[in-house]
Amino acid sequence: MGYSAAIAGASGYAGGELLRLLLGHPEIEIGTLTAGSNAGTPLIQHQPHLLPLADRVLAPTTVEELRGHDVVYLALPHGQSADIAQQLGDDVLVVDCGADFRLNDASAWERFYGTPHAGTWPYGLPELPGQRDRLAGARRVAVPGCHVTVATLALFPGLAEQLVEPDLTVVAVTGTSGAGKAPKPNLIGSEIMGALSPYGVGGTHRHNPEIVQNLTSVTGEPVKLSFTPVLAPLPRGILATCTAPLKPGVTAAQVRAAYETTYADETFTRLLPEGTWPSTAMTLAANTTLLQVTVDADAGRMVVVAALDNLTKGTAGGAVQSTNIALGLPEETGLPLAAVAP
Structure with a gap:
Protein backbone atom coordinates (compact mmCIF):
# COMPACT_ATOMS: atom_id res chain seq x y z
CA MET A 1 0.00 0.00 0.00
CA GLY A 2 1.34 3.42 -0.94
CA TYR A 3 1.15 6.66 1.00
CA SER A 4 0.04 10.12 -0.08
CA ALA A 5 2.02 13.21 0.91
CA ALA A 6 1.24 16.92 0.92
CA ILE A 7 4.02 19.50 0.90
CA ALA A 8 3.48 22.92 2.48
CA GLY A 9 6.00 25.45 1.24
CA ALA A 10 6.49 23.71 -2.10
CA SER A 11 7.82 26.82 -3.86
CA GLY A 12 10.88 27.14 -1.59
CA TYR A 13 14.24 25.40 -1.70
CA ALA A 14 13.42 22.78 0.95
CA GLY A 15 10.02 22.12 -0.62
CA GLY A 16 11.58 21.74 -4.05
CA GLU A 17 14.16 19.28 -2.76
CA LEU A 18 11.45 17.26 -1.01
CA LEU A 19 9.56 17.04 -4.31
CA ARG A 20 12.68 15.98 -6.21
CA LEU A 21 13.25 13.12 -3.80
CA LEU A 22 9.62 12.09 -3.55
CA LEU A 23 9.37 11.85 -7.35
CA GLY A 24 11.77 8.92 -7.03
CA HIS A 25 10.12 7.34 -3.97
CA PRO A 26 8.26 4.14 -4.88
CA GLU A 27 5.94 4.18 -1.86
CA ILE A 28 4.89 7.85 -1.66
CA GLU A 29 2.56 9.62 -4.06
CA ILE A 30 2.78 13.41 -4.21
CA GLY A 31 -0.54 15.03 -3.33
CA THR A 32 -1.43 18.65 -2.64
CA LEU A 33 1.28 21.30 -2.96
CA THR A 34 0.82 24.55 -1.09
CA ALA A 35 2.52 27.92 -0.73
CA GLY A 36 2.04 31.27 0.96
CA SER A 37 2.35 34.33 -1.27
CA ASN A 38 2.93 32.08 -4.30
CA ALA A 39 -0.42 30.31 -3.97
CA GLY A 40 -2.36 30.26 -7.23
CA THR A 41 0.73 30.18 -9.43
CA PRO A 42 2.10 27.17 -11.36
CA LEU A 43 4.77 25.17 -9.58
CA ILE A 44 6.90 25.23 -12.75
CA GLN A 45 7.30 28.98 -12.28
CA HIS A 46 9.19 28.35 -9.03
CA GLN A 47 10.65 24.86 -9.56
CA PRO A 48 11.42 24.63 -13.29
CA HIS A 49 13.62 21.55 -12.73
CA LEU A 50 10.61 19.49 -11.60
CA LEU A 51 9.18 18.77 -15.05
CA PRO A 52 6.99 15.81 -13.96
CA LEU A 53 5.03 18.30 -11.81
CA ALA A 54 4.80 21.03 -14.44
CA ASP A 55 0.99 20.96 -14.48
CA ARG A 56 0.60 21.50 -10.73
CA VAL A 57 -0.79 24.75 -9.33
CA LEU A 58 0.08 25.78 -5.78
CA ALA A 59 -2.81 25.86 -3.32
CA PRO A 60 -2.91 28.15 -0.27
CA THR A 61 -1.33 26.72 2.88
CA THR A 62 -4.40 25.85 4.94
CA VAL A 63 -5.29 22.88 7.10
CA GLU A 64 -8.16 22.09 4.73
CA GLU A 65 -5.76 21.69 1.81
CA LEU A 66 -3.34 19.55 3.81
CA ARG A 67 -5.89 17.20 5.34
CA GLY A 68 -6.60 13.83 3.77
CA HIS A 69 -2.96 12.81 3.29
CA ASP A 70 -0.96 10.15 5.10
CA VAL A 71 2.10 12.40 5.38
CA VAL A 72 2.33 16.19 5.58
CA TYR A 73 5.70 17.88 5.12
CA LEU A 74 5.98 21.41 6.50
CA ALA A 75 8.72 23.37 4.71
CA LEU A 76 7.69 26.67 6.22
CA PRO A 77 9.45 29.62 7.87
CA HIS A 78 10.25 29.10 11.55
CA GLY A 79 7.26 29.69 13.79
CA GLN A 80 4.59 28.78 11.24
CA SER A 81 4.37 25.01 11.75
CA ALA A 82 2.84 24.77 15.21
CA ASP A 83 -0.63 26.13 14.41
CA ILE A 84 -1.03 23.86 11.40
CA ALA A 85 0.31 20.78 13.18
CA GLN A 86 -2.08 21.23 16.09
CA GLN A 87 -5.03 21.01 13.71
CA LEU A 88 -3.89 17.84 11.94
CA GLY A 89 -4.92 14.56 13.51
CA ASP A 90 -2.67 12.10 15.29
CA ASP A 91 -3.26 9.65 12.45
CA VAL A 92 -1.23 11.88 10.09
CA LEU A 93 2.56 11.77 10.00
CA VAL A 94 3.66 15.41 10.18
CA VAL A 95 7.31 16.07 9.32
CA ASP A 96 8.49 19.59 10.14
CA CYS A 97 11.55 20.84 8.25
CA GLY A 98 11.50 24.04 10.30
CA ALA A 99 12.84 24.61 13.80
CA ASP A 100 9.59 24.78 15.78
CA PHE A 101 9.83 21.41 17.54
CA ARG A 102 13.58 20.68 17.60
CA LEU A 103 14.58 22.06 21.00
CA ASN A 104 13.82 20.48 24.38
CA ASP A 105 14.59 23.62 26.38
CA ALA A 106 11.83 26.23 26.18
CA SER A 107 14.13 28.98 27.49
CA ALA A 108 16.67 28.23 24.74
CA TRP A 109 13.92 28.46 22.13
CA GLU A 110 12.69 31.78 23.47
CA ARG A 111 16.24 33.17 23.66
CA PHE A 112 17.15 32.30 20.05
CA TYR A 113 13.77 32.56 18.32
CA GLY A 114 11.91 35.14 20.43
CA THR A 115 8.52 33.40 20.51
CA PRO A 116 6.80 30.96 22.91
CA HIS A 117 8.03 27.37 22.67
CA ALA A 118 5.59 25.11 20.80
CA GLY A 119 6.87 21.80 22.18
CA THR A 120 9.28 19.01 21.28
CA TRP A 121 8.82 16.20 18.74
CA PRO A 122 10.81 13.03 18.03
CA TYR A 123 14.05 14.15 16.45
CA GLY A 124 14.80 13.24 12.84
CA LEU A 125 18.49 12.37 12.97
CA PRO A 126 18.47 8.55 12.77
CA GLU A 127 22.24 8.16 13.21
CA LEU A 128 22.16 9.78 16.66
CA PRO A 129 22.11 7.00 19.30
CA GLY A 130 18.58 5.94 20.24
CA GLN A 131 16.80 7.97 17.60
CA ARG A 132 15.70 5.14 15.32
CA ASP A 133 13.68 3.62 18.17
CA ARG A 134 12.07 7.00 18.86
CA LEU A 135 11.22 7.52 15.19
CA ALA A 136 9.70 4.08 14.59
CA GLY A 137 5.92 4.57 14.44
CA ALA A 138 6.15 8.29 15.29
CA ARG A 139 3.38 10.58 14.02
CA ARG A 140 5.41 13.76 14.47
CA VAL A 141 9.04 14.35 13.41
CA ALA A 142 11.26 17.42 13.82
CA VAL A 143 13.97 17.50 11.14
CA PRO A 144 17.33 18.88 12.37
CA GLY A 145 18.95 22.04 11.10
CA CYS A 146 21.52 21.50 8.35
CA LEU A 311 19.22 20.64 1.03
CA THR A 312 19.47 16.84 0.78
CA LYS A 313 20.90 15.13 3.87
CA GLY A 314 20.75 18.48 5.69
CA THR A 315 16.99 18.96 5.16
CA ALA A 316 14.77 17.09 2.69
CA GLY A 317 16.77 13.86 2.60
CA GLY A 318 16.82 13.72 6.37
CA ALA A 319 13.06 14.27 6.32
CA VAL A 320 12.46 11.39 3.91
CA GLN A 321 14.89 9.13 5.78
CA SER A 322 12.95 9.77 9.00
CA THR A 323 9.65 9.30 7.18
CA ASN A 324 10.74 5.87 6.01
CA ILE A 325 11.54 4.82 9.57
CA ALA A 326 8.28 6.22 10.95
CA LEU A 327 6.24 4.38 8.31
CA GLY A 328 8.14 1.11 8.73
CA LEU A 329 9.71 1.27 5.25
CA PRO A 330 13.35 0.40 4.53
CA GLU A 331 15.33 3.44 5.62
CA GLU A 332 17.09 3.80 2.25
CA THR A 333 13.90 3.92 0.17
CA GLY A 334 13.94 6.66 -2.46
CA LEU A 335 17.17 8.24 -1.25
CA PRO A 336 20.23 8.72 -3.49
CA LEU A 337 23.69 7.59 -2.40
CA ALA A 338 25.41 8.77 -5.57
CA ALA A 339 26.20 12.46 -5.92
CA VAL A 340 26.08 14.59 -9.07
CA ALA A 341 29.41 15.41 -10.72
CA PRO A 342 31.11 17.40 -12.03
Whole structure:
Protein backbone atom coordinates (compact mmCIF):
# COMPACT_ATOMS: atom_id res chain seq x y z
CA MET A 1 0.00 0.00 0.00
CA GLY A 2 1.34 3.42 -0.94
CA TYR A 3 1.15 6.66 1.00
CA SER A 4 0.04 10.12 -0.08
CA ALA A 5 2.02 13.21 0.91
CA ALA A 6 1.24 16.92 0.92
CA ILE A 7 4.02 19.50 0.90
CA ALA A 8 3.48 22.92 2.48
CA GLY A 9 6.00 25.45 1.24
CA ALA A 10 6.49 23.71 -2.10
CA SER A 11 7.82 26.82 -3.86
CA GLY A 12 10.88 27.14 -1.59
CA TYR A 13 14.24 25.40 -1.70
CA ALA A 14 13.42 22.78 0.95
CA GLY A 15 10.02 22.12 -0.62
CA GLY A 16 11.58 21.74 -4.05
CA GLU A 17 14.16 19.28 -2.76
CA LEU A 18 11.45 17.26 -1.01
CA LEU A 19 9.56 17.04 -4.31
CA ARG A 20 12.68 15.98 -6.21
CA LEU A 21 13.25 13.12 -3.80
CA LEU A 22 9.62 12.09 -3.55
CA LEU A 23 9.37 11.85 -7.35
CA GLY A 24 11.77 8.92 -7.03
CA HIS A 25 10.12 7.34 -3.97
CA PRO A 26 8.26 4.14 -4.88
CA GLU A 27 5.94 4.18 -1.86
CA ILE A 28 4.89 7.85 -1.66
CA GLU A 29 2.56 9.62 -4.06
CA ILE A 30 2.78 13.41 -4.21
CA GLY A 31 -0.54 15.03 -3.33
CA THR A 32 -1.43 18.65 -2.64
CA LEU A 33 1.28 21.30 -2.96
CA THR A 34 0.82 24.55 -1.09
CA ALA A 35 2.52 27.92 -0.73
CA GLY A 36 2.04 31.27 0.96
CA SER A 37 2.35 34.33 -1.27
CA ASN A 38 2.93 32.08 -4.30
CA ALA A 39 -0.42 30.31 -3.97
CA GLY A 40 -2.36 30.26 -7.23
CA THR A 41 0.73 30.18 -9.43
CA PRO A 42 2.10 27.17 -11.36
CA LEU A 43 4.77 25.17 -9.58
CA ILE A 44 6.90 25.23 -12.75
CA GLN A 45 7.30 28.98 -12.28
CA HIS A 46 9.19 28.35 -9.03
CA GLN A 47 10.65 24.86 -9.56
CA PRO A 48 11.42 24.63 -13.29
CA HIS A 49 13.62 21.55 -12.73
CA LEU A 50 10.61 19.49 -11.60
CA LEU A 51 9.18 18.77 -15.05
CA PRO A 52 6.99 15.81 -13.96
CA LEU A 53 5.03 18.30 -11.81
CA ALA A 54 4.80 21.03 -14.44
CA ASP A 55 0.99 20.96 -14.48
CA ARG A 56 0.60 21.50 -10.73
CA VAL A 57 -0.79 24.75 -9.33
CA LEU A 58 0.08 25.78 -5.78
CA ALA A 59 -2.81 25.86 -3.32
CA PRO A 60 -2.91 28.15 -0.27
CA THR A 61 -1.33 26.72 2.88
CA THR A 62 -4.40 25.85 4.94
CA VAL A 63 -5.29 22.88 7.10
CA GLU A 64 -8.16 22.09 4.73
CA GLU A 65 -5.76 21.69 1.81
CA LEU A 66 -3.34 19.55 3.81
CA ARG A 67 -5.89 17.20 5.34
CA GLY A 68 -6.60 13.83 3.77
CA HIS A 69 -2.96 12.81 3.29
CA ASP A 70 -0.96 10.15 5.10
CA VAL A 71 2.10 12.40 5.38
CA VAL A 72 2.33 16.19 5.58
CA TYR A 73 5.70 17.88 5.12
CA LEU A 74 5.98 21.41 6.50
CA ALA A 75 8.72 23.37 4.71
CA LEU A 76 7.69 26.67 6.22
CA PRO A 77 9.45 29.62 7.87
CA HIS A 78 10.25 29.10 11.55
CA GLY A 79 7.26 29.69 13.79
CA GLN A 80 4.59 28.78 11.24
CA SER A 81 4.37 25.01 11.75
CA ALA A 82 2.84 24.77 15.21
CA ASP A 83 -0.63 26.13 14.41
CA ILE A 84 -1.03 23.86 11.40
CA ALA A 85 0.31 20.78 13.18
CA GLN A 86 -2.08 21.23 16.09
CA GLN A 87 -5.03 21.01 13.71
CA LEU A 88 -3.89 17.84 11.94
CA GLY A 89 -4.92 14.56 13.51
CA ASP A 90 -2.67 12.10 15.29
CA ASP A 91 -3.26 9.65 12.45
CA VAL A 92 -1.23 11.88 10.09
CA LEU A 93 2.56 11.77 10.00
CA VAL A 94 3.66 15.41 10.18
CA VAL A 95 7.31 16.07 9.32
CA ASP A 96 8.49 19.59 10.14
CA CYS A 97 11.55 20.84 8.25
CA GLY A 98 11.50 24.04 10.30
CA ALA A 99 12.84 24.61 13.80
CA ASP A 100 9.59 24.78 15.78
CA PHE A 101 9.83 21.41 17.54
CA ARG A 102 13.58 20.68 17.60
CA LEU A 103 14.58 22.06 21.00
CA ASN A 104 13.82 20.48 24.38
CA ASP A 105 14.59 23.62 26.38
CA ALA A 106 11.83 26.23 26.18
CA SER A 107 14.13 28.98 27.49
CA ALA A 108 16.67 28.23 24.74
CA TRP A 109 13.92 28.46 22.13
CA GLU A 110 12.69 31.78 23.47
CA ARG A 111 16.24 33.17 23.66
CA PHE A 112 17.15 32.30 20.05
CA TYR A 113 13.77 32.56 18.32
CA GLY A 114 11.91 35.14 20.43
CA THR A 115 8.52 33.40 20.51
CA PRO A 116 6.80 30.96 22.91
CA HIS A 117 8.03 27.37 22.67
CA ALA A 118 5.59 25.11 20.80
CA GLY A 119 6.87 21.80 22.18
CA THR A 120 9.28 19.01 21.28
CA TRP A 121 8.82 16.20 18.74
CA PRO A 122 10.81 13.03 18.03
CA TYR A 123 14.05 14.15 16.45
CA GLY A 124 14.80 13.24 12.84
CA LEU A 125 18.49 12.37 12.97
CA PRO A 126 18.47 8.55 12.77
CA GLU A 127 22.24 8.16 13.21
CA LEU A 128 22.16 9.78 16.66
CA PRO A 129 22.11 7.00 19.30
CA GLY A 130 18.58 5.94 20.24
CA GLN A 131 16.80 7.97 17.60
CA ARG A 132 15.70 5.14 15.32
CA ASP A 133 13.68 3.62 18.17
CA ARG A 134 12.07 7.00 18.86
CA LEU A 135 11.22 7.52 15.19
CA ALA A 136 9.70 4.08 14.59
CA GLY A 137 5.92 4.57 14.44
CA ALA A 138 6.15 8.29 15.29
CA ARG A 139 3.38 10.58 14.02
CA ARG A 140 5.41 13.76 14.47
CA VAL A 141 9.04 14.35 13.41
CA ALA A 142 11.26 17.42 13.82
CA VAL A 143 13.97 17.50 11.14
CA PRO A 144 17.33 18.88 12.37
CA GLY A 145 18.95 22.04 11.10
CA CYS A 146 21.52 21.50 8.35
CA HIS A 147 24.51 22.78 10.36
CA VAL A 148 23.27 20.70 13.27
CA THR A 149 23.29 17.50 11.23
CA VAL A 150 26.86 17.92 10.01
CA ALA A 151 28.28 19.04 13.37
CA THR A 152 26.47 16.34 15.34
CA LEU A 153 27.57 13.52 13.05
CA ALA A 154 31.13 14.86 13.01
CA LEU A 155 31.55 15.10 16.77
CA PHE A 156 29.34 12.66 18.63
CA PRO A 157 31.48 9.49 18.22
CA GLY A 158 34.46 11.15 19.91
CA LEU A 159 32.27 12.42 22.74
CA ALA A 160 30.32 9.18 23.15
CA GLU A 161 33.54 7.22 23.57
CA GLN A 162 34.93 9.80 26.05
CA LEU A 163 37.93 10.46 23.81
CA VAL A 164 37.71 14.26 23.76
CA GLU A 165 36.86 17.07 26.13
CA PRO A 166 33.42 18.62 25.57
CA ASP A 167 34.98 21.95 24.54
CA LEU A 168 34.13 22.11 20.86
CA THR A 169 34.95 24.39 17.94
CA VAL A 170 33.04 24.21 14.65
CA VAL A 171 33.69 26.38 11.58
CA ALA A 172 31.22 25.56 8.81
CA VAL A 173 31.44 26.95 5.28
CA THR A 174 28.01 26.91 3.69
CA GLY A 175 26.18 27.74 0.47
CA THR A 176 23.49 30.37 0.03
CA SER A 177 20.45 28.09 -0.31
CA GLY A 178 20.48 27.60 3.46
CA ALA A 179 19.21 31.17 3.77
CA GLY A 180 16.05 30.38 1.78
CA LYS A 181 14.61 31.86 -1.40
CA ALA A 182 13.42 35.21 -0.10
CA PRO A 183 15.43 38.08 -1.68
CA LYS A 184 18.11 39.46 0.65
CA PRO A 185 20.62 42.20 -0.28
CA ASN A 186 23.58 40.26 1.17
CA LEU A 187 22.78 37.28 -1.07
CA ILE A 188 22.58 38.98 -4.45
CA GLY A 189 25.24 37.97 -6.96
CA SER A 190 27.35 41.11 -6.76
CA GLU A 191 27.62 40.72 -2.96
CA ILE A 192 28.25 36.97 -2.68
CA MET A 193 30.36 36.21 -5.76
CA GLY A 194 34.06 36.01 -4.93
CA ALA A 195 33.48 36.59 -1.23
CA LEU A 196 33.46 34.67 2.04
CA SER A 197 31.70 36.23 5.02
CA PRO A 198 30.97 35.06 8.56
CA TYR A 199 27.55 35.38 10.17
CA GLY A 200 25.94 34.34 13.44
CA VAL A 201 29.31 34.88 15.16
CA GLY A 202 29.85 34.61 18.90
CA GLY A 203 27.26 31.98 19.74
CA THR A 204 24.33 33.84 18.19
CA HIS A 205 23.39 31.40 15.40
CA ARG A 206 20.09 29.61 16.00
CA HIS A 207 21.66 26.21 15.44
CA ASN A 208 23.94 26.69 18.46
CA PRO A 209 21.56 25.35 21.14
CA GLU A 210 20.48 22.46 18.93
CA ILE A 211 24.05 21.25 18.38
CA VAL A 212 24.71 21.53 22.13
CA GLN A 213 21.48 19.65 22.87
CA ASN A 214 22.45 16.74 20.62
CA LEU A 215 26.02 16.44 21.83
CA THR A 216 25.05 16.77 25.49
CA SER A 217 22.75 13.78 24.96
CA VAL A 218 25.73 11.49 24.22
CA THR A 219 28.03 12.61 27.04
CA GLY A 220 27.42 13.05 30.72
CA GLU A 221 29.30 16.34 30.77
CA PRO A 222 28.18 19.90 29.96
CA VAL A 223 29.14 20.82 26.38
CA LYS A 224 30.74 24.12 25.39
CA LEU A 225 30.56 25.08 21.73
CA SER A 226 32.11 27.83 19.61
CA PHE A 227 30.28 27.74 16.27
CA THR A 228 31.08 30.05 13.36
CA PRO A 229 29.26 29.67 10.03
CA VAL A 230 30.81 31.19 6.92
CA LEU A 231 28.79 32.05 3.83
CA ALA A 232 30.42 31.00 0.54
CA PRO A 233 29.47 31.57 -3.12
CA LEU A 234 27.98 28.08 -3.49
CA PRO A 235 24.34 27.23 -4.22
CA ARG A 236 24.38 24.28 -1.80
CA GLY A 237 26.69 22.32 0.47
CA ILE A 238 28.37 22.55 3.89
CA LEU A 239 31.97 21.76 4.76
CA ALA A 240 32.51 21.78 8.53
CA THR A 241 35.81 21.60 10.37
CA CYS A 242 35.15 20.39 13.91
CA THR A 243 37.78 20.11 16.65
CA ALA A 244 38.03 19.17 20.32
CA PRO A 245 40.89 18.66 22.80
CA LEU A 246 41.92 15.03 23.31
CA LYS A 247 41.57 13.56 26.77
CA PRO A 248 44.89 12.50 28.37
CA GLY A 249 46.40 9.38 26.88
CA VAL A 250 44.07 9.13 23.88
CA THR A 251 45.77 8.04 20.67
CA ALA A 252 45.02 8.65 17.01
CA ALA A 253 44.35 4.93 16.57
CA GLN A 254 41.66 5.03 19.28
CA VAL A 255 40.00 8.01 17.64
CA ARG A 256 39.88 6.42 14.21
CA ALA A 257 38.65 3.12 15.62
CA ALA A 258 35.75 4.90 17.34
CA TYR A 259 34.60 6.47 14.07
CA GLU A 260 35.07 3.26 12.12
CA THR A 261 32.95 1.35 14.63
CA THR A 262 30.25 4.01 14.91
CA TYR A 263 29.69 4.32 11.18
CA ALA A 264 30.54 0.80 10.01
CA ASP A 265 26.90 -0.12 9.39
CA GLU A 266 25.51 3.28 8.42
CA THR A 267 24.26 3.70 4.86
CA PHE A 268 24.31 7.48 4.59
CA THR A 269 27.10 8.57 6.95
CA ARG A 270 30.50 7.33 5.87
CA LEU A 271 34.03 7.61 7.20
CA LEU A 272 36.31 7.98 4.18
CA PRO A 273 39.52 5.99 3.72
CA GLU A 274 42.55 7.49 5.39
CA GLY A 275 44.08 10.23 3.28
CA THR A 276 40.81 11.10 1.49
CA TRP A 277 39.19 14.34 2.61
CA PRO A 278 35.54 15.31 2.09
CA SER A 279 34.42 18.04 -0.27
CA THR A 280 30.96 19.44 -0.84
CA ALA A 281 31.09 18.20 -4.46
CA MET A 282 31.23 14.62 -3.19
CA THR A 283 27.78 15.00 -1.61
CA LEU A 284 25.94 17.13 -4.19
CA ALA A 285 22.27 16.00 -4.35
CA ALA A 286 23.04 12.84 -2.34
CA ASN A 287 21.66 11.92 1.08
CA THR A 288 25.16 11.48 2.49
CA THR A 289 27.45 12.87 5.13
CA LEU A 290 31.12 12.14 4.41
CA LEU A 291 33.71 12.44 7.16
CA GLN A 292 37.43 12.23 7.77
CA VAL A 293 39.04 12.25 11.21
CA THR A 294 42.61 12.81 12.33
CA VAL A 295 44.59 13.92 15.35
CA ASP A 296 46.65 17.10 15.44
CA ALA A 297 49.32 15.81 17.81
CA ASP A 298 51.03 19.18 18.30
CA ALA A 299 47.76 20.85 19.27
CA GLY A 300 46.46 17.83 21.18
CA ARG A 301 43.15 18.00 19.31
CA MET A 302 40.87 15.73 17.33
CA VAL A 303 40.00 17.20 13.93
CA VAL A 304 36.97 16.04 11.96
CA VAL A 305 36.07 17.43 8.55
CA ALA A 306 32.56 16.64 7.33
CA ALA A 307 30.58 17.50 4.20
CA LEU A 308 26.94 17.24 3.23
CA ASP A 309 24.40 18.82 0.90
CA ASN A 310 22.37 21.15 3.11
CA LEU A 311 19.22 20.64 1.03
CA THR A 312 19.47 16.84 0.78
CA LYS A 313 20.90 15.13 3.87
CA GLY A 314 20.75 18.48 5.69
CA THR A 315 16.99 18.96 5.16
CA ALA A 316 14.77 17.09 2.69
CA GLY A 317 16.77 13.86 2.60
CA GLY A 318 16.82 13.72 6.37
CA ALA A 319 13.06 14.27 6.32
CA VAL A 320 12.46 11.39 3.91
CA GLN A 321 14.89 9.13 5.78
CA SER A 322 12.95 9.77 9.00
CA THR A 323 9.65 9.30 7.18
CA ASN A 324 10.74 5.87 6.01
CA ILE A 325 11.54 4.82 9.57
CA ALA A 326 8.28 6.22 10.95
CA LEU A 327 6.24 4.38 8.31
CA GLY A 328 8.14 1.11 8.73
CA LEU A 329 9.71 1.27 5.25
CA PRO A 330 13.35 0.40 4.53
CA GLU A 331 15.33 3.44 5.62
CA GLU A 332 17.09 3.80 2.25
CA THR A 333 13.90 3.92 0.17
CA GLY A 334 13.94 6.66 -2.46
CA LEU A 335 17.17 8.24 -1.25
CA PRO A 336 20.23 8.72 -3.49
CA LEU A 337 23.69 7.59 -2.40
CA ALA A 338 25.41 8.77 -5.57
CA ALA A 339 26.20 12.46 -5.92
CA VAL A 340 26.08 14.59 -9.07
CA ALA A 341 29.41 15.41 -10.72
CA PRO A 342 31.11 17.40 -12.03
